Amino acid sequence: MKQLNLKHDFPILNKKINGKPLVYLDSAATTQKPQVVIDAMVEYYKSSNSNVHRGVHFLSERATDSFEAVRSSLHRYINAAYEHEIIFTKGTTDSVNLVAHGFRSLLNPGDEILVSELEHHSNLVPWQMLAQVSGAKLTFIPMLKSGELDISMLDSLINVKTKIVAFNHISNALGTVNPVKKIISAAHTVGACVFIDGAQAFPHTAINVQELDVDFYAGSAHKMYGPAGIGLLYGKSEWLEKLPPYQGGGEMIAEVKLKESTYAALPHKFEAGTPNIEGVIGWGAALKWIEDIGIENIRMHEDDLLSYARGLLAEIPDVIFYGTAKERAAVISFGIKGSHPYDVGVLLDQMGIAVRTGHHCAQPIMTSLKIPGTVRISLAAYTSKEDIDMFIVALEKTISLLN
Amino acid sequence: METIIDREEDIIEEFSFFDDWMDKYTHLISLGKELEQMIPENKTSENQIKGCQSQVWLNAKLTENGILFEADSDAIITRGMIALLLRVVQGQKPEKIASYEFNFLEKIGLTTHLSPSRANGLVSMVKQIRLYGVAFQGKKK
Numbered sequence: 170m171k172q173l174n175l176k177h178d179f180p181i182l183n184k185k186i187n188g189k190p191l192v193y194l195d196s197a198a199t200t201q202k203p204q205v206v207i208d209a210m211v212e213y214y215k216s217s218n219s220n221v222h223r224g225v226h227f228l229s230e231r232a233t234d235s236f237e238a239v240r241s242s243l244h245r246y247i248n249a250a251y252e253h254e255i256i257f258t259k260g261t262t263d264s265v266n267l268v269a270h271g272f273r274s275l276l277n278p279g280d281e282i283l284v285s286e287l288e289h290h291s292n293l294v295p296w297q298m299l300a301q302v303s304g305a306k307l308t309f310i311p312m313l314k315s316g317e318l319d320i321s322m323l324d325s326l327i328n329v330k331t332k333i334v335a336f337n338h339i340s341n342a343l344g345t346v347n348p349v350k351k352i353i354s355a356a357h358t359v360g361a362c363v364f365i366d367g368a369q370a371f372p373h374t375a376i377n378v379q380e381l382d383v384d385f386y387a388g389s390a391h392k393m394y395g396p397a398g399i400g401l402l403y404g405k406s407e408w409l410e411k412l413p414p415y416q417g418g419g420e421m422i423a424e425v426k427l428k429e430s431t432y433a434a435l436p437h438k439f440e441a442g443t444p445n446i447e448g449v450i451g452w453g454a455a456l457k458w459i460e461d462i463g464i465e466n467i468r469m470h471e472d473d474l475l476s477y478a479r480g481l482l483a484e485i486p487d488v489i490f491y492g493t494a495k496e497r498a499a500v501i502s503f504g505i506k507g508s509h510p511y512d513v514g515v516l517l518d519q520m521g522i523a524v525r526t527g528h529h530c531a532q533p534i535m536t537s538l539k540i541p542g543t544v545r546i547s548l549a550a551y552t553s554k555e556d557i558d559m560f561i562v563a564l565e566k567t568i569s570l571l572n
Numbered sequence: 573m574e575t576i577i578d579r580e581e582d583i584i585e586e587f588s589f590f591d592d593w594m595d596k597y598t599h600l601i602s603l604g605k606e607l608e609q610m611i612p613e614n615k616t617s618e619n620q621i622k623g624c625q626s627q628v629w630l631n632a633k634l635t636e637n638g639i640l641f642e643a644d645s646d647a648i649i650t651r652g653m654i655a656l657l658l659r660v661v662q663g664q665k666p667e668k669i670a671s672y673e674f675n676f677l678e679k680i681g682l683t684t685h686l687s688p689s690r691a692n693g694l695v696s697m698v699k700q701i702r703l704y705g706v707a708f709q710g711k712k713k
Contacts, residue, residue: 519593
């Protein structure tokens with residue numbers, strides 16, 4: 170297999186952990202950052218730092234231009250119809266909350282919010298809060314044992330009362346790639362608004378929001394080689410116009426009087442306060458880094474490694490796989506017969522292998538599989554075959570220690 | 573009766589024989605396996621400390637011989653850690669336990685297990701052990 174070789178772009182991947190070379194297999198939690206992203210942020214503070222959208226001076230204009238250039242790049246990257254449909258947020262969680270909060274004034278008691286059973290807590294709890302406040306009812310697309318959504322149930326779950334359908338593009342816990350187009354078109358037959366948590370999809374697959382015909386789509390920079398604390402909410406203009414502002418403050422206003430104000434046009438209506446400027450600049454560099462390599466090349470590299478890792482894991486008798494969906498991306502979730510995932514993670518850490526263990530902020534999935542959690546390895550563009558080999562050796566040692 | 577300090581020294585000596593992390597963890601795992609089972613009726617949700625990674629149960633009663641603890645976890649390494657923590661405080665007087673810091677863990681290189689990022693329930697268990705010490709102070713048995 171022809172593999173990408175990108176480790177030299179990432180200073181942290183040359184560090185040692187517990188005296189051993191770092192094998193970082195926790196990229197679904199957050200990806201490491203290439204030097205170009207770090208440099209872009211440092212350079213911003215060295216030569217452009219200034220507040221955006223509110224100065225006539227040279228630096229402010231330069232900062233605003235760089236900031237808006239990233240909005241423009243993201244708009245092009247996900248093929249949004251308009252630049253103003255890209256709202257900068259703190260991250261995916263913030264994006265879900267923005268939409269869920271906005272719907273408080275748009276829902277009536279008895280309306281239904283359809284969520285999947287395969288969700289990260291961030292795409293579940295805000296809808297629970299919305300249901301509590303609005304009197305709407307939460308309904309669920311069930312998860313099959315394979316970790317796939319049971320979309321044969323869609324017809325009976327979606328009805329005229331369904332106002333919102335929220336689910337993820339790719340599951341963080343099991344790696345399932347969901348049939349987003351099918352769910353979107355089913356939701357649209359009753360005019361329901363579709364929200365997709367794309368946090369895990371951005372680093373692995375091309376996203377085309379117009380082709381998907383999705384109403385809202387959210388993602389985080391830190392899961393796609395960019396900095397933490399910055400993310401986006403894509404929304405169709407008509408939906409963004411319908412939603413009331415989430416937070417009030419500077420930047421989001423048109424005219425302010427003492428007792429009332431009028432709000433700014435999109436996207437600023439949803440961007441109160443000074444934004445995370447260096448985060449946006451860093452994200453722009455990360456996006457360019459991804460585009461230079463090509464998201465398709467990254468996906469192929471990861472898919473090859475994923476099947477390589479799965480093949481090696483399958484030869485270990487005590488390994489139990491969780492999530493056997495036909496289409497999966499970048500994640501293998503598994504358990505060791507007779508051992509707790511935490512024990513496996515602690516021992517792997519001793520050998521310099523970073524994995525994630527536990528419920529992956531998706532407790533309902535673990536409850537449904539009747540397990541306390543899983544061990545999850547997650548890959549990125551910089552993951553190498555050697556990483557997988559070292560992980561397998563360490564896992565075999567771990568199993569023998571635990572027995 | 574052995575003081576907390578005597579017991580800490582015992583454990584530090586015991587761990588001084590291990591040259592590498594594998595021996596140390598093998599020992600920790602066997603301590604976990606040997607830890608006395610908690611009485612099932614005492615594994616109530618009230619006695620449960622919910623960690624993100626592993627669950628811990630802790631129960632305590634005041635006796636003439638000091639506080640008697642029993643504890644359990646679903647993870648074996650956490651059980652091993654529990655065995656070490658309880659070995660030091662088992663049967664000690666409430667006033668000794670109320671402000672006890674478990675500093676010996678640093679000397680045997682296992683403090684990381686009490687780091688909040690592990691979310692294994694042990695940080696809360698240590699707090700809970702001290703709270704039992706505080707609560708039982710002044711109570712006669």
